[in-house]
Amino acid sequence: MTSSAPPTSGHRPRRRSATVLRTGLGTVLGLTAAALVAVLVPLHWAQDTLVSKDGFTQVVGTLAEDEPFQEELARTAVDQAAERIVGERATGVGFLDRMLENAVRRAADVAAGLTSDPAYQRAWTESLARTHEANVPADGVADAPPQHLVLDIGPVLQEVDAAVQRAVGVDVGLADRESTITVPGSNTGRLIAAGTRLTDLAVPLTWVAAALAVLALLVTRHRLATLAVLGLGSLAGLGVVWLVVEESVQRASGVLGSDPVVRLAADRVLTLLTGSLGEHMATAAWAAGITGVVGLVGAIAVSGGSRRGVRPTA
Numbered sequence: 001m002t003s004s005a006p007p008t009s010g011h012r013p014r015r016r017s018a019t020v021l022r023t024g025l026g027t028v029l030g031l032t033a034a035a036l037v038a039v040l041v042p043l044h045w046a047q048d049t050l051v052s053k054d055g056f057t058q059v060v061g062t063l064a065e066d067e068p069f070q071e072e073l074a075r076t077a078v079d080q081a082a083e084r085i086v087g088e089r090a091t092g093v094g095f096l097d098r099m100l101e102n103a104v105r106r107a108a109d110v111a112a113g114l115t116s117d118p119a120y121q122r123a124w125t126e127s128l129a130r131t132h133e134a135n136v137p138a139d140g141v142a143d144a145p146p147q148h149l150v151l152d153i154g155p156v157l158q159e160v161d162a163a164v165q166r167a168v169g170v171d172v173g174l175a176d177r178e179s180t181i182t183v184p185g186s187n188t189g190r191l192i193a194a195g196t197r198l199t200d201l202a203v204p205l206t207w208v209a210a211a212l213a214v215l216a217l218l219v220t221r222h223r224l225a226t227l228a229v230l231g232l233g234s235l236a237g238l239g240v241v242w243l244v245v246e247e248s249v250q251r252a253s254g255v256l257g258s259d260p261v262v263r264l265a266a267d268r269v270l271t272l273l274t275g276s277l278g279e280h281m282a283t284a285a286w287a288a289g290i291t292g293v294v295g296l297v298g299a300i301a302v303s304g305g306s307r308r309g310v311r312p313t314a
Contacts (some may be wrong), residue, residue: 004169012259021221022128022220022221022291023220023221023225025215025216025219025220026217026220026222026226026229027216027220027226027229029212029215029219030212030213030216030226030229030233031229031233032212033209033210033212033213033216033233034229034231034232034233034236034288035233035237036205036208036209036212036228036236037209037234037237037238037284037288038236038237038238038240039207039216039237039239039241040202040205040206040207041197041238041241041280041284042241042277042280042281043199043201043202043205044201044202044243044280045276045277045280046195046198047122047199047202048275049273050136050193050195050199050273051196052135053129053132053133053201055131055134056128056284057125057128057129057132059272059273059276060128060269060272060273061128061273063124063125063268063269063272064120064121064124064125065121066114066268069268070120071154072264073261073265073268074156074160075161075252075259075262075265076260077156077157077261085204092229094095103298105277115203117159117163119159120156120159120160120163122155122158123155123156123158124155124156124179125156126155127152127154127155127156130152130154130155131150131151131152131153133152134146134150134151134152134180135149135150135188135192135217136192136196139198140178141263143186143256144190144193145189145192145196146182146187146189147187147188147189147270148182148184148186148188148189149182149183149188149266150180150181150182150183150263151180151181151183151262151266152180152181153181153261153265154180156305179220179278181259182291183261183266197300198212211232216229216230222299224294224299225293225295225299226295226297227291227292227294227295227298228293228294228295228296228298228299229292229295230288230289230291230292230294231289231291231292231293231294231295232288232289232292232295232296233292234284234288234291234292235285235288235289235292238281238284238285238288241281242278242281245274247275249274252270253267253270254272
């Protein structure tokens with residue numbers, strides 16, 4: 001009578017090696033997908049907010065309703081022009097010079113009160129659109145962006161100048177000022193060109209990230225653990241990207257030039273755009289964190305259940 005052959009001792013080591021290989025491959029695929037997610041969140045935001053003129057004017061256009069900022073901007077522009085006017089038109093006659101100074105102060109008050117005027121708000125939105133056109137090439141246009149940041153505030157200056165003349169009768173000369181201002185040393189051209197090329201890859205890279213995530217979950221035997229890797233890896237990557245963004249914003253703020261109008265406007269726009277990006281990244285971070293926690297808790301629960309299911313044999 002023949003006895004059945006016992007199972008070969010090599011089956012279990014081979015099975016264990018395959019499990020380790022699949023787990024390692026799933027982890028690598030998951031981390032790669034997570035890294036792509038961390039990059040894709042700001043890329044999609046840039047595509048919808050910076051490259052798109054409509055998106056840019058929609059986000060930054062909210063500054064038209066920011067009365068403290070608009071009052072400060074209009075008053076700064078008029079005060080800057082007023083210094084020149086007082087210096088050029090001073091007569092040396094006390095009462096005449098005082099009349100001129102009083103008129104200039106009234107002009108600044110008029111400018112500061114324009115923020116609720118629909119015509120001024122339209123001028124602000126038009127300035128944003130012209131600034132975007134001056135820096136970001138339109139779709140299908142082969143022209144390279146300018147080397148340095150260009151601000152076109154002509155519509156705002158013209159509206160303020162016209163309102164001051166109507167109310168006070170003083171020509172502060174804002175309409176005659178050069179409305180297109182280049183911020184030297186900003187070196188935004190290369191950044192805009194590279195950003196435009198990268199945002200074109202946002203959609204295909206999104207598909208790649210999704211495919212890698214699905215493949216990672218299919219390959220590994222520990223799907224919940226891989227889900228944790230996807231979520232927590234994306235969360236960590238988003239944190240690193242945000243640190244890079246903050247450093248870049250600080251550097252950009254340091255090269256805005258000495259013109260008070262330019263510095264005030266550009267600094268406020270940078271702050272607003274950074275806040276908009278921060279909201280998008282915070283939403284993505286919450287989603288990534290929840291995904292990671294669910295995967296981690298699930299993996300721990302499954303592992304604990306598996307251990308309790310093993311009964312020692314006599």
